[in-house]
Amino acid sequence: MVSHLAEVSITFVVVCLCFIGLLGNFALLTATVIYKELHHKISFIVAVLTCLHVVCLLSELYMEALQLRFHPITRLECFRHTLIYEFAMLAQSSMFFMLWMDYLLAIIIPLKHRFFTTVTYVFTMCLPPFVIAGIAIILVSVNMDSDPIEFCTPITMIPVNTEWILYVINGLNVAALLLNVINFLTLKYRGRDPALRLSVSSHGSHKSDIKLMRSFILMAWVFVCSWCLSVSSTLIAVRLLPKEISSTALTYIVVLALPTYCQGYFVTYSRSARYRKAYRKLQHLIFPWIVSPADTKPSTDNGSKGIASSL
Secondary structure (H helix, E strand, C coil): CCCHHHHHHHHHHHHHHHHHHHHHHHHHHHHHHHCHHHCCHHHHHHHHHHHHHHHHHHHHHHHHHHCCCCCCEEHHHHHHHHHHHHHHHHHHHHHHHHHHHHHHHHHHCHHHHHHCCHHHHHHHHHHHHHHHHHHHHHHHHHCCCCCEECCCCCCCCCCHHHCHHHHHHHHHHHHHHHHHHHHHHHHHHHHHCCCCHHHCCCHHHHHHHHHHHHHHHHHHHHHHHHHHHHHHHHHHHHHCCCHHHHHHHHHHHHHHHHHHHHHHHHHHHHHCHHHHHHHHHHHHHHCCCCCCHHHHCCCCCCCCCCHHHHC
């Protein structure tokens, strides 16, 4: 059994992280809606991903309010409580893959990538994750049973014969991370090779592409080290560890997934001049006595005309 102190401690940490993540995510969404410098394809895709993260964080607060995590429950009842959370969780994990595919398309077919209208492109890129999540939910519901489970989470709720869905999604995202590392190395090589430098619009544009690629890799690492690790750890704890050790492990594993749902604001603020400028404008709008107008002036971004113009 999990001690009461552990329950209280984990609940406190989860609630704090959820509120921090929600504040950051709402700031990202508000800035995307208000400021034109963020009205680009990739920014809207990031906004959709952030909406899914908001749903995940609100669902975490719902689970903490009902204390579902620390009490035995049937898998079917857990499914009813976490249905929306499950859908958002699966959709956001697939969205990361599409986010990385977007940047790959921007490199491989830059002209066609710019030719697509924003609404059509964003809809096309966001549709597969929602379809995948919907199909996964249908498969889970068809195979659902009423077996008892010690902890109610979106991972432990999934029946054993449909866990392969998680393996596939995790595999795709790890593959996407490796793909983006290759893209990053390719960009660096393109900038160093004299024979390829003419294809780069400007030195500043290339530097901006490299910086954006680093931000994608950072988001990828946070995702893989957070959500993917959380899923893998949960499956190992449930399937391979003794019951007592499994209960203790599951108590703390929940914290691993939360950085994925909270990272959007912090990564974009630290890695993107466009987002940072928009956030400072928003901060000045809300706290004019704290953030001075000078902080909202455009920062130098020589890469605003390159592939990375959207960020």
